[in-house]
Amino acid sequence: MENKKSNTKDRELFISRTFNAPVELVWEMFTDPEHIANWWGPDGFTNTIAEMNVIPGGKWDFIMHGPDGTNYDNKSIFREIIKNKRLVFDHVSEPKIVFTIDFIAQGEKTLLNWHMLFESAEQLMEVARKNGAVEGLKQNIDKLELYLANMHTRSN
């Protein structure tokens, strides 16, 4: 359905996913620095969470260390926190993006609605171009999946 009211259509992205996990667990994956460091960053990167204060106005400072030694600083500010329901944060490093993540409990499952609003269409294009150019990105994440699967096999 067209959203006629907003003029943001050319600078937003929306994805959604149903997880086979209760909403409390999904929420924990997003809001506990111990957990988010394990899945948020790209593979081949190590991640340092310098600060993560999940309160309105609280800072989230997530540093990704690239395989070539480059550090990518990702600073965000939490805007809205409704436990097990909604998480809103502004990514204040470039590219500037407002993330709105809605958690919808569905019994033992959780529907996640993930919305990203870019500051401008130009920024979205720029980021899309960079990511598109990094063809290896997808392969990296495939590697992560493999890595996690292996870890799981070993721990059994």
Next chain:
Amino acid sequence: MKTRRDVYQAIADPTRRAIINMVASESHNVNAIAEKFDMSRQAISLHIQVLIDCGLLDVKQQGRERLCKAHLEQLGEVFLWVEQYRQHFEKKLDALEIYMEKIKKQRDGKQKK
């Protein structure tokens, strides 16, 4: 340094997107395009020039008219890139899914012991 012109730059501007929409279905005279917008002809000419530089338009002289014709093949590239970026976040959710399964199993294991 010369600014690199590409298709992303072309469509980053709302006026240029509007021009593309106008000429997408049929060619328009340059004057007809300029009349549709509440800005100077020079400004519109500049936007048209950017679109030409990016390879999305060409202008042909036909008698007394200067006709703008769209070449939109390149726009497919943009949709592809944005789609890939969306895929990047889908993959993030894949990673979350796998990681969460692992955590679930670990916790179930502990409870059973």
